[in-house]
Amino acid sequence: MIELHYWPTPNGHKITLFLEEAALPYEIKPVNISTGEQFEPGFLRISPNNRMPAIVDTDPADGGAPISVFESGAILVYLAEKTGKFLSAEPRPRYDTLQWLFWQMGGLGPMAGQNHHFSVYAPEKIDYAIKRYVNETNRLYGVLNKRLADREFISGEYSIADMACYPWIVPHERQGQNLDDFPHLKRWFYAIKARPATTLAYDRGKDVSVQPTVNEESRKILFGQTAASVR
Numbered sequence: 270m271i272e273l274h275y276w277p278t279p280n281g282h283k284i285t286l287f288l289e290e291a292a293l294p295y296e297i298k299p300v301n302i303s304t305g306e307q308f309e310p311g312f313l314r315i316s317p318n319n320r321m322p323a324i325v326d327t328d329p330a331d332g333g334a335p336i337s338v339f340e341s342g343a344i345l346v347y348l349a350e351k352t353g354k355f356l357s358a359e360p361r362p363r364y365d366t367l368q369w370l371f372w373q374m375g376g377l378g379p380m381a382g383q384n385h386h387f388s389v390y391a392p393e394k395i396d397y398a399i400k401r402y403v404n405e406t407n408r409l410y411g412v413l414n415k416r417l418a419d420r421e422f423i424s425g426e427y428s429i430a431d432m433a434c435y436p437w438i439v440p441h442e443r444q445g446q447n448l449d450d451f452p453h454l455k456r457w458f459y460a461i462k463a464r465p466a467t468t469l470a471y472d473r474g475k476d477v478s479v480q481p482t483v484n485e486e487s488r489k490i491l492f493g494q495t496a497a498s499v500r
């Protein structure tokens with residue numbers, strides 16, 4: 270059984286997308302990041318960066334003690350290796366998928382995240398910061414659009430690279446992006462949206478919470494963190 274420590278945000282959705290596609294049994298352990306549950310000692314033991322998602326596999330392949338994994342990219346690789354799904358074992362297609370997974374982890378996710386922060390959440394509107402991250406998101410959408418021009422999914426077949434990217438394209442309007450400017454990306458986006466597992470994954474999220482994660486109270490918890498927060 271996989272225990273999924275989760276809150277319904279883009280990084281959380283990546284993992285429910287995988288688990289629903291693979292039809293792997295899992296149990297959601299909500300981590301309400303609006304109220305500070307990401308700082309609880311029990312959670313920090315499996316996710317020392319005080320971020321969700323994280324998983325605990327209580328039935329690992331080696332039959333040993335439970336294995337915990339944090340960082341959504343590492344979790345996707347772990348689950349792909351456990352199930353033999355959505356990541357090829359052959360070196361060429363495997364690294365094709367992994368390079369795009371890392372592209373999402375180091376580029377699309379952090380840049381779109383800063384875009385949300387400065388465009389939507391920051392108490393002052395700083396033109397330079399907004400332009401910087403809206404433009405960078407735009408560039409990354411352009412890169413993905415080009416990649417998808419001659420293939421159905423990011424690395425040919427549906428893979429963990431697609432599962433990592435899709436939840437970060439869902440809030441495209443809030444990121445100041447128009448999918449009509451990116452026709453191949455738009456075709457890919459609606460193809461993933463139409464998958465039954467995608468609907469199931471997002472429905473699981475709604476079962477956990479439909480409240481906005483960022484509100485007046487949670488701003489203090491989410492946006493005022495320093496090293497002292499995890500001491």
Ligand SMILES: N[C@@H](CCC(=O)N[C@@H](CS)C(=O)NCC(=O)O)C(=O)O
Pocket residue numbers: 278279280281302307319320321322339340341342490491
């Ligand atoms: N690189 C991490 C990022 C995870 C992340 O930023 N999670 C956010 C929600 S999307 C979180 O837990 N935030 C809690 C906080 O900011 O205190 C991953 O991909 O797992």
